[in-house]
Amino acid sequence: MPSEELQLLIAGYVLGDLDPEEAAEFEQLLAQNPAIANEISQMQVALETAYAPPQLPPPAHLRSTILENAYPARSTPLSANRRKLLSWRSALEIAAAAVIITLGINNYQLRQTLQTAQVQPPQSEVITYVLNATDAGSAASAKVIVNPKDLEATIAVQNLPPLPPGKVYALWTVVTPSAPYTTDDKKAILTEVFEVDERGNFSQTVAVPKVYRFEDLVVKVAVTIEDANAPQKHIGSPIMITGL
Amino acid sequence: MQSGQSGHQESPLLSQTDAELVLAVNNGQAAALGVLYDRHAALVYGIAFNTLGNSQEAEDLTQDIFLTFAKRSSYDPGRGSLRTFLVVLTRSRAKDRLRARQSARGVLNRWQSMGQQDSTPNLPLEHVFQNEQSQEVSSALAQLPDNQQQVLKMAYYEGLSQAEIAKRLEIPLGTVKARARRGLLKLRQTLTHFA
Numbered sequence: 001m002p003s004e005e006l007q008l009l010i011a012g013y014v015l016g017d018l019d020p021e022e023a024a025e026f027e028q029l030l031a032q033n034p035a036i037a038n039e040i041s042q043m044q045v046a047l048e049t050a051y052a053p054p055q056l057p058p059p060a061h062l063r064s065t066i067l068e069n070a071y072p073a074r075s076t077p078l079s080a081n082r083r084k085l086l087s088w089r090s091a092l093e094i095a096a097a098a099v100i101i102t103l104g105i106n107n108y109q110l111r112q113t114l115q116t117a118q119v120q121p122p123q124s125e126v127i128t129y130v131l132n133a134t135d136a137g138s139a140a141s142a143k144v145i146v147n148p149k150d151l152e153a154t155i156a157v158q159n160l161p162p163l164p165p166g167k168v169y170a171l172w173t174v175v176t177p178s179a180p181y182t183t184d185d186k187k188a189i190l191t192e193v194f195e196v197d198e199r200g201n202f203s204q205t206v207a208v209p210k211v212y213r214f215e216d217l218v219v220k221v222a223v224t225i226e227d228a229n230a231p232q233k234h235i236g237s238p239i240m241i242t243g244l
Numbered sequence: 245m246q247s248g249q250s251g252h253q254e255s256p257l258l259s260q261t262d263a264e265l266v267l268a269v270n271n272g273q274a275a276a277l278g279v280l281y282d283r284h285a286a287l288v289y290g291i292a293f294n295t296l297g298n299s300q301e302a303e304d305l306t307q308d309i310f311l312t313f314a315k316r317s318s319y320d321p322g323r324g325s326l327r328t329f330l331v332v333l334t335r336s337r338a339k340d341r342l343r344a345r346q347s348a349r350g351v352l353n354r355w356q357s358m359g360q361q362d363s364t365p366n367l368p369l370e371h372v373f374q375n376e377q378s379q380e381v382s383s384a385l386a387q388l389p390d391n392q393q394q395v396l397k398m399a400y401y402e403g404l405s406q407a408e409i410a411k412r413l414e415i416p417l418g419t420v421k422a423r424a425r426r427g428l429l430k431l432r433q434t435l436t437h438f439a
Contacts, residue, residue: 004429007429007432008425008426008429011424011425011426011428011429011432012421012425013323013324013325014324014325014328014428015324015328015399015400015424015425015428016323016324016325016328016329016332017324017399017406017421017424017425018322018323018324023322023323024322026322027322037261040325042432043428043429043432044325044327044328045435046428046431046432046434046435047328047400047428047431048287048327048331049381049431049435050381050384050385050396050431050435051396051397051400051401052287052290052291052331052400053290053291053293053294054290054294055286055287055289055290056286056289056290056293057285057286057289058285058286058289058302058303058306059299059303062285062289062303062306062307063278063281063282063285065307066277066281066306066307066310066311067274067277067278067281069307069311070274070277070310070311070314070315071272071274071314162256163256165256168275193274193275193278195256195257195258195275197258228257228273228275229272229273
């Protein structure tokens with residue numbers, strides 16, 4: 001049990017009132033005795049229990065919105081960076097209409113799909129994509145349940161092994177070549193980046209690209225392994241994919 | 245690991261401390277911001293909602309907090325815990341928005357009721373947050389001397405700096421610190437159990 005003097009210093013840290021000398025001292029103490037971290041948590045819990053209002057999970061879409069806006073688009077328009085999608089969306093809607101009309105794209109099916117989507121509501125409330133492992137020996141599986149109206153999806157992944165540091169899993173939406181959306185050179189839109197817990201599971205509700213409103217334009221949904229600091233580079237091959 | 249990767253991650257993101265994650269966020273790692281969000285968004289949103297009273301504004305404020313944090317975090321992990329930093333920041337920004345809302349309403353009222361004395365009563369900000377405290381919390385707080393409760397409330401609940409508290413109460417800064425720390429220590433002993 002830490003001394004009262006140390007406990008008061010920990011209280012000061014949790015309250016955020018350490019002066020520079022105390023901060024330096026505290027940093028040393030923490031380095032010498034990492035178990036102090038546990039005391040910090042206890043103190044934090046006590047403070048919040050007494051004085052913080054009840055914690056409330058925000059609406060599901062807020063997470064993706066924040067992540068997409070936190071690191072806004074920087075360079076080439078053809079990068080598969082999903083974060084670009086929000087800022088490109090309205091531009092693309094105009095561009096798509098203009099491209100179809102003025103260049104007279106001879107894609108009758110595409111035109112029909114878009115018109116049908118505008119006139120009729122989607123037949124089913126949700127669309128379920130089932131992904132299986134490309135390696136026959138793997139027990140990994142995933143389901144992506146999309147609500148096209150709200151452009152939200154629940155991703156549920158099971159039995160994917162946790163990755164080494166510096167790597168993440170990436171979920172890709174692969175679209176038809178003629179679809180009027182920004183994709184990378186593999187016709188893929190980076191849809192979510194995630195890690196699994198120690199049991200190999202991941203579950204989250206996320207926002208999805210507008211292409212999901214036109215079911216025929218989504219060809220595949222796949223999962224690859226990417227570098228955590230540049231998942232958009234899309235260097236991995238699918239380890240899970242629909243249609244197997 | 246690829247060359248060009250910034251930082252040197254010893255452990256997967258999920259097991260990193262808040263301080264390590266903040267460093268990663270400052271290096272532009274989106275995944276680290278995601279983990280911080282998963283850990284702390286409910287705290288931020290809870291305060292935002294509690295202060296502002298509706299989900300739309302609470303969402304806006306939560307987004308504001310996390311985006312500010314991603315762009316230029318003034319948080320120094322050496323000086324205090326991230327959660328308290330977020331609480332104080334959220335509380336402060338929420339009060340700014342409340343004041344803006346009330347002053348906008350005040351302007352509106354002056355337009356609508358020209359010449360009349362009648363104006364929207366400005367609720368003291370303290371009355372906006374009505375927490376229903378559990379029995380356990382109430383009795384734990386009751387065990388604190390009044391002067392410790394007072395300082396803790398001003399520091400954490402109202403987000404006042406210790407210098408501001410010292411000025412308002414006309415007591416030395418050292419006394420403010422001592423009261424707050426002793427109060428929190430007492431709370432920790434009463435509310436949580438030793439292993």
